Amino acid sequence: MNTALAAARPQPSIGLQSIVGRIGFLPALLVALVAGMSAIDPQFYGIINILNILRNASFLAIVACGQALVIIAGGFDLSVGAVVALASVVTAKTMAITAAAFPGNNALIIASGVAAGLGCGLVVGLVNGFCVAKLKVSGFVVTLGTMSATAGVGLMITSGIPVYGMPDVFVKGFGRAQVFGLPTAVYIALAVIAVMVFVQRRTLFGRYVYAIGGNVDAAVVSGVSVQRHIVGTYVVSSVLAALAGILLTAQVGSGQASFGGDRMMLQSIAAAVIGGVSLRGGVGRIEIVAISALFLTILGNALNLLHIDSRLQPVFLGIIMVAAVALDELSRRRKSRV
């Protein structure tokens, strides 16, 4: 009887269309972009170019992963750009100070710097989380506020002057180094993505983040401690932003209050949203967000390689971005219901 009924219900057809619909057609678009660029310009698949792309995508992907988590839980994190900057200057400054106090003790210097940088992320994340979860102020406003405040603190520390004095091993031996042919940042990004995918799919935290974003009331009556998990998403987002700040610092060799900013914030949200994360919450997958970060990075790289006038580049970028999402939307339109 059961089987008869189940068979009787019209099943959604499982075809190519629905598979593309499930993954989002971003991966397909990415492949098309890579193939097209490779055909047009052999520079594109030159090893150095690929390494550059991967490294730059790594920074964005790390920040976007955290951002995606916050958005999936129904929030918004505008402060990531400012956190990248603050973590950068604090890390550099701490290393410089520790280096002055304990010259030569590189392990201590690096550990203290990284801890301080990540600590900044933790603090900002906790403040964000506290205001959103406990005080119930909208995430948009809270992070707008902490964005301003964090950027202000970063500039107060440095007056905008780069901070030097980090040990060479940190810069040359880590930030600019390559392991098995790939920049260290790429490994870290891959690790972050892997962990985040695992967290999302296989842990209580990940499951609750979906639940909270999908329907807070349901989460509450089902006994999910909503506040704790919301704080968790903001902390993860800020700490990952801080991590990206530290990696950027290691690569550039100085702590800069100009890192991040509005650009990183907008890009991270764009990467998440283009990667299929719904701004209404409850929907989105980290691996697609990572692909989306790669897509955006390659797009920028492609516009440069194609020698497009840099003033016109934003025009192309804007059109392609909208077109990509619009096509995705239209391809999904078929199975839409009111």
Next chain:
Amino acid sequence: AAITPASADTPWFPMKVYDASSGTPKPAEYTPLPKAEKPYKLCVLFPHMKDSFWVAVAYGIVKQAETMNVNMTLYEAGGYENLPKQLSQFDDCMAGGPDAIIVGAISGAGLSKKFEEAKAKGVPVVGVTNPLPPNALPAANYVDFVAMGEVTGEGLLAQTKSGDKLNIVTFPGPAGSGWAESFNEGFKKAVAKNANAKILAEKFGDSGVAVQLQLIQDALQAYPSMNVIWGTAPTAEAAIGAVAEAGRNDLKIVSSYENQAMLDALNRGDILAFATQYPVGEGAIAIDQAVRLIEKKPVMALVQPIAAVIDKTTVPKLQMDLVLAPASWKPVYSVKAK
């Protein structure tokens, strides 16, 4: 009162400048008044205080204000994208009833209406560092950015052996900022004089190290024949690492303005040259010009500091405290007269 006046340890004057009041620059020496007659109230507007360049201008302003014993309050607009904020700050200044206003304009043209209003109210305004439309103000001191760009171009040519090919990519700074375009124009004008020098591309972008780094990495791929990188100080800073990583030690790097990183890089031999317009001196002169206007004393209407290209040969002769604030100096936003 026990503290020795700042002028004791900053023997900046008399300073060699051009007097361009008549339209054509004539060599001159600038000597400020020893003291203001009264502790006037001065209001100072900066585009931002996010790099050591503007910190240097601030240093000149603060030291000179202390020396001449005037009150000074400084506002920064947070970046070149914030013209509306600077307009508001100008209004706020006016509302505070100052004796004179000193403006580092985000856009000279954009502030022209404000200048008219101040004139109508009898508040003298002095332009500092950033160029203004001709005769916009009763007194100003700045180098023409186009001319400064030219100086850097000439500096580059001077260091080039005849017959060497120069394949240049320029990284002027943020599109739409005005100064980036002007620097770029001057540079191109100078370089055009050498048939062997070719501009391959112009890459506009935010003047942060992270953004510039990405642009440079892409340019290294897109223009394999590039052998000169000309751009902002953050461009040069980012280029050092990127070039080293790409193994291209044949590349020449020239910076269009000065900061601490440029000085260090030049000393290490990482860059070929940078340009300076003596920002500390500019700040100090602006205070004196303002006091002279208030006291209706003769004033040099347009002072042009003598922009110079600093390279390995000229750096030992450089009067450092006219170029940068001491590393130990922290920006101060107000000075109270005794």
Next chain:
Amino acid sequence: MDSDTDVNRTEPLLALRGISKRFAGVRALDRVDLDVRAGELHVLFGENGAGKSTLINVVSGTFPADEGTFHFGGEEIRHLTPQRARAIGISPVFQEFSLVPSLTVEENLFLGREVSNGGVLLAREMRKRATALIDELGFDLDPSQRVDDLSRAHQQMAEIAKALLGRVRLLILDEPTASLTERETGRLFELIARLKRQNVGLIYVSHRMREIRALADRVTVLRDGRHIRTLEAASSTDGELVELMTGRKIDLLFPAITHQPDKVMVDVENLTLADGSVRDVNFYAQAGEITGIAGLVGCGKSELIRAIYGLAPIASGVVRLDGLPYEFPAPRRSLKHGVAYFPANRIAEGLALSRPIRENASMTALDLPAFARFGMLRQAAERVTITGIMERLQLRPPNIERTAGALSGGNRQKVMLGRALTRELTVFLFDEPSVGIDVGAKLEVYEFMKRLVEAGAAVIVVSSELPEVLALSNRLYVMHNGRIAAELKGAEKTEQNVLASFFRDHLTAEVA
């Protein structure tokens, strides 16, 4: 379930004393007492807004009571949280489902009670248990489907399954049959009997007298947040209950409607929808009669009328209104043609809850000169018109400037119905018109329909509540699996015949 047996037979499983709960400005519960014994089904009965759901929320720990005491299994409970409630065996099935639409059925079943090891989910274990539970309940539910891909009925099943996961001592069902059809309802009743045998206590909320009769051991009547009386079900009559509930006498029969079928207003020929939920359907509806559509969950009955109104894309076939072909239906044009649709889900598709009742009622008529000229609203006229309409419908409370969200379920439905009176309409499409509204409100809705047909309108009623469509309609279509399985009129219109068409396929399938 061994622990349940040591509960003293005479001592109630759940004992509430003097429970009060205020919401900003509203006293939802006022010193309410309630006892539920183990193995008993205790019905909560009351009008919309009487405080039933609020009481249930207090019992299940969703929000704390402002005052009163709470004993469960003989122990006093303080600071009850949803988690704690589940842990001690209190399992609620909520009226507004506690499901996360973007998660799968299985993920929802375990929400808040995941099987995990150090924070890491054990997916296989959960899949096994979920499948076992669904099989045991006999629900036709795929644990890997996303909840937002399910019909409301299937969501209801998921919600019930969710409550039954784990050890249950007190099961709370808040209008569980509101969107279930006969078959699932039957399943549920079997289940309830089984649970009672296992000594589980049940709290049951429903507006359907039939169910109360069939299931209840005792009934507690709430009115306006107050406990009115608790009676033995066996020794009380329907009329008595209703009178206690409303404070007045109400005749519980369906109104007698005189159908006078006239010209065909809606004519559907070979209609197939893009998503395949309706296939090759031929049907018509005449002015002056109520045309009913019945069918099992997911048979496509809702989709059919949604397609006529323009909410479901049509793949092929013809829709005619008043004899003229109506191509590419869209809500706005449907209204212009005199067709109105009343959605089943009033929260999602019907009302803008935080806007005033007035705006909600006039929403479908803003293109008329009576409400707006040259794009400018005529607010005074609007106020007068809507006030009049709401008086006719006896909206309670009658203040049309309050937000729609402040109304009880039945009154929300009245606001929707009010729209029908704002403009000239000839065809009325009702989807589950009586879901979730109380007995009194139901009668008012039926009266409303009666007035419509008697004034010569064509009314189409889609309903899962079989007695309702049987009593109201002049002709009844039975849908099955996206197709019309039968058209019944006059004497053929019996529960027996309808059920026969419902299950025809299954019977043949089982025989084969």
Next chain:
Amino acid sequence: MSDVELSVAAKDASKDTGLAKRPPARWLWRAMLPIALVILLLGFAAVDGRVLSPANLLNIAQQTSYLALFAMAQTVVILTRGFDLALGPTVSMVSVGTALAMAGATASGHDTMAVLLTGLAAGFSLGIACGLFNGVVIALLGVNPFVATLGSYNIAIGVATTLSAGRPVQGVPSLFSQMFYGGNVLGVPAAIAITIAVGLVLHLTLVRTVFGRSLYIIGTNPRAAAVAGLPVKRILTLTYVLCSVLAALGAIMMTARTGSGEPNLGGSLSLQAIAGAVVGGTSLAGGRGGVGTAVLGALFVTILSNGMNLTRIDGYVQMVVLGAIVIIGVLLDRLRQERSQ
């Protein structure tokens, strides 16, 4: 029976007799933000008396008028659950376009009136184009507002810098500046007068027209709006056009204020305008807010930075304070919402 009706009647009375009988505490909560504004002003004035001088109050009004206009523009789209990230770049683009058109018209020898009209036509056309792009992409193609307006954000930046070659565009006739900045209406400076007029018209549009009503309904429940037969797509498209037209008007007023077309005029306006709207009490979840909230929010932000400037708070400290106060402001607004219900 009687007690049911009694209690219903009692409930109504408590709702309806309204203001007079409401406990004073609730009143206070309701007037939260204005009161906070006054306290803020007085606090600043205690540090520096000039904050309350007529000159500075006029100054605050003038500064507020621009931000209020942009916050109103954002409010219109936020009401429908959207927002317009492209507002800032639209302002830049319109500024450059207007100035270029006027400079061009002047160069080809037209009289001042024609020059002015050319400029306005160019400016508003660019605004409408931008709004149409956003509206079509969002309403018809179903792209979410963030991506759609981030796209047009980039496009508008590209157009603005390309048209102007990155330099200020000179040649704005002084009559233009006079009309939209320097002049006054009955003694009220032009910018303030224009904003008040626009605010009134917009307010009437929101509360008195079918279009305005539709915005609130769509923002509160888009599906219900569609089922009720409102032309949702058309209204959404119009909404984005209206937003961009308001932005264009603001751009024209600012261009008059600067006296030149500025390719970077809108820089960080998008977020500031959203912040202004939201701080005033507009809900990003849609359906709540209006001209009043936009003006209130703009006033709040303006007074805060004006006060900090006059009381000489350091630039970066200002950023920190602003961040903290914005959060506190919205927190108070949330409490107000709860208490006043």
